[in-house]
Amino acid sequence: RNIQFALSAIQNYSSLDDWEWLHSSQPIYILLISVLGILFNVFVLMVFCLHKKACTVPEIYLGNLAAADLLLVSCLPFWAVNVANGFNWPFGQFLCKVINLGIKMNVYCSLYFLILISIDRYMALVHTMSHGRMRRPKYAKLGCLLMWGFGLILSVPTLVFRKVQYFPEYGVHACFLDYPDHTTELLCDGLLIIFTFIIPISIITFCTVKIIQALKIQAMERFNPEKTEQRATTLMMAVLLAFLICWLPFHVVTTLDVLLRAEVLTGCHLMTVLEICNQIFTYLAFFNSVLNPILYVIVGKNFRKKAREILKHMLLFSLAVQTPVVLLYISGHITI
Numbered sequence: 001r002n003i004q005f006a007l008s009a010i011q012n013y014s015s016l017d018d019w020e021w022l023h024s025s026q027p028i029y030i031l032l033i034s035v036l037g038i039l040f041n042v043f044v045l046m047v048f049c050l051h052k053k054a055c056t057v058p059e060i061y062l063g064n065l066a067a068a069d070l071l072l073v074s075c076l077p078f079w080a081v082n083v084a085n086g087f088n089w090p091f092g093q094f095l096c097k098v099i100n101l102g103i104k105m106n107v108y109c110s111l112y113f114l115i116l117i118s119i120d121r122y123m124a125l126v127h128t129m130s131h132g133r134m135r136r137p138k139y140a141k142l143g144c145l146l147m148w149g150f151g152l153i154l155s156v157p158t159l160v161f162r163k164v165q166y167f168p169e170y171g172v173h174a175c176f177l178d179y180p181d182h183t184t185e186l187l188c189d190g191l192l193i194i195f196t197f198i199i200p201i202s203i204i205t206f207c208t209v210k211i212i213q214a215l216k217i218q219a220m221e222r223f224n225p226e227k228t229e230q231r232a233t234t235l236m237m238a239v240l241l242a243f244l245i246c247w248l249p250f251h252v253v254t255t256l257d258v259l260l261r262a263e264v265l266t267g268c269h270l271m272t273v274l275e276i277c278n279q280i281f282t283y284l285a286f287f288n289s290v291l292n293p294i295l296y297v298i299v300g301k302n303f304r305k306k307a308r309e310i311l312k313h314m315l316l317f318s319l320a321v322q323t324p325v326v327l328l329y330i331s332g333h334i335t336i
Helices: 003-011 021-050 057-084 092-125 139-152 156-160 180-218 225-260 268-286 286-301 301-331
Strands: 161-168 172-177
Touching: 003 156, 003 268, 021 268, 021 301, 057 139, 057 225, 057 268, 057 286, 092 139, 092 156, 092 161, 092 172, 092 180, 092 225, 139 156, 139 180, 156 161, 156 172, 180 225, 180 301, 225 268, 225 286, 268 286, 286 301
Parallel strands: none
Antiparallel strands: 161 172
């Protein structure tokens, strides 16, 4: 976030040895996340898109979440090269804007897809009868489309203010956020905290508490909701928990960083700690894009069933294509 501080630290290992791992460990980690994330999320999207049955409302949200994760992990290899290159951005200004736009859109869209998931589970378990009509696939698709648009709007500062600039004192062309003034920077960061931390966490927390209360009441009354709703709720809760574990530290550090730059908090040592924590927690957050597909397989019984059916159909199709060729070879019509 503070590119000049990072560059200065990297140029002075003797004064800040903690940054040395940037050149060695981080690029490998980022590339590993990218490869696994692309494979896993493409697999998830294939299962949802190729299955003969239409997606349910929870599956629509999870499919869009997988698409957002795929967008992120597709952009990360560029940033891995940037880090390995000592923050010397080799891809030009256009990709500087586009790659960071993709990363930011993942941050925003993933968060708001989880809000839609929380609200859907809240309506399914707390207001089962009164809001049943709103839980339809067409409304879910419209909601996802709006969230993609909202994520793009929130990413406008990244598109406008990201630029490549040469820093002669460090000998690099850095891709960084160049705000016109300190007030604009604090305003954008303040909006970031409100729309990616305070509002989302409040909504998710409220829905989660109400869902847990509803499940407790149903257990006491020995009332069991439909198995599909139970399975969907279990998977959604697992995805929400994974998101909070991976992303909450990042948002806390981001909030403290904004307070530090607004001079509400002070201290050079605190700035150093926050910059290092920002690096660690950013890549912990990115790991969420790999973790989500794993949760679908481990927790999602319906997803496993669909995946098996897709793989079975693909295997049968492959055999059907190969069988005529084998028969022709056996009969002597094809020679090697």
